[in-house]
Amino acid sequence: MLPSDPQPVLESKPGFLPRERIQDLLDHLERSGYSCVGPTVRDGAIVYQRLPSAADLPVGVSDEQAPGSYRLRATGSPRHFAWANGPQALKPMLFAPRETLWRATRREDGRLTFASEVPAPRPIAFIGSRACDLAALALQDQHFLGGAYPDSCYESRRKGLMIIAVHCSHPAPTCFCASTGDGPRATFGFDIALAELDEGFVAHSGSEKGQIILQAMGLSEASPQHLAQAQTQTERAAAVQVRTLPGRNLRAALFSNLEHPRWQEVAQRCLSCANCTSVCPTCFCHSEAELAQLNGASSEHVREWDSCFARGHSYIHGLTIRPDTRTRYRQWLTHKLGSWHEQYGRSGCVGCGRCISWCPVGIDITEEAGAICSDGR
């Protein structure tokens, strides 16, 4: 069973967390042994990092996103989570951008020894995950933990993770989670979920450890008005989304259009820069390389994120299988929206829209998929 597989839903009434008590939530988490990681403003973007206190949350900050554009602006709102996702997902917390897998040591007589490097599990409370990222987490769990050889580094970090989700109330124009069926409300994969209202949060637990924290906080019950407001907010967050994919399963449509002229057309705009795969919460490609010590006594075997947009990704002695942007973009899209269905039972896209905002030339996955899949229909 994977960590993100649906757990039995716990029957407990949602509580109400007044806004001034948000620090109290962090304190309870810290006292239970978790270090808190959450959204903060850094370098003009909302990113997830160590959260020393609730004062570091992005209060009164919102975002403006469009194809190829991401800007923050001050709103004066009292809200902490009135924004759509920035570039980071949960992914870097579990699947590290760069890490050592094992180390080889060579003695003077030439004998080798090998030792694994697995990070010690560290309890982390991750605050602010959105439904799209929880759907992506479930896919990464399948990829890294579901096969015959679970990834030890990912597994160790995953075990220590406690997730405090926040239902999305402010999707960006680039978002399309309603179309993929992954949001805006988080329905699984969290320990605690919060719906943010002006005066505070409706809080409900999704696991036993989440329930323990909420019980310890002694919250009053959320009122029917609070619940209704939260419900309306979710409905509005779905209704305002403007982008859609042309279907939940585009496998057949994509693979029957492998020579569509649109692949060449998009390749003329695409820079093959790999921004999309870096911000994608489900992309899992990584390369492995050797980092030998200068004294020759040991060598680290390191992995780091790779991208199917990189030339080296498909290189085999003397031959690059995908030498041009057309074949790389086609590989990415046919995999993301097509082959994932066979590999993991669903599309590899969770509708977070990051690849649209962070594409330097504003290529829109929904538009490209629409152009390629609508052909002949």
Next chain:
Amino acid sequence: MISAKLPMVAQVVGRVDESPTIFTLRLRLADTPAREAYRFTPGQFNMVYLYGVGEIPLSIVSDPRDPGLLDHTIRAVGRVTQGLSHLRVGDQIGLRGPFGRGWPLREAEGHDVLVITGGLGCAPVVAVINYILMRRERFGRLTIIQGVKHAEELIWRERYAYWNTLPDTHVLLAADHGGPLWPWHVGLVTDVFDEVPITSERTIAMMCGPEPMMHAGIKNLVGRGIAEERIYLSMERSMHCAVAHCGHCQYGASFVCRDGPVFGYPRVKELFRHKGF
């Protein structure tokens, strides 16, 4: 699988220079329990690690009856293979494996086997040829077709000539450029396909080599009545992890490291005519 993620120590116990750039390393796992537990089938591969340089996938060419000794035939072309070419008997390297699915040798018993290979990517099928020759009575006619660009690229020339003298075994070689003393066909390897007598219901084809060549081979065989599910091919893609995580070897929905490298043709057919997957 003895060790999927952490290399085991292996020792070079033999080395044969096959040509100026091609050599065979014979490896033996240092740890006795690991060595005794190690089993493989022809067509499977190991990840071979050269200290401080890196890891590469290499097909196992030796016989599975003696899994204590693992032969890898290597062409020195890249950083790792050139480094491996400097190894001597007694040196230690790392090894993970075996990985992937091998050739359908059980299914092939009682059948005529047609082995088609081209270029220098012949190591995976050499394992098949040797396997069959060691168990000759279990198989029907063995036909070996190989194409090379230049006659001098062909390694194991004597071996091919010898195989051709064995009963019920036929070798057909072709070189785009023959040169002196080349007794075989000069021209495309596809030219010699038609020389092979095929009993379609008795034949299993196993192919390995450049994809355009395999493509031509499949077209010819299917045209002559061999069912697509009796055609197998060994695919080559970039591999870093060998455990279906790193994503480099994906071919459509397949991870070549896990679901291949040997595939029945129907499994890869959808993408095989498109370049870039």
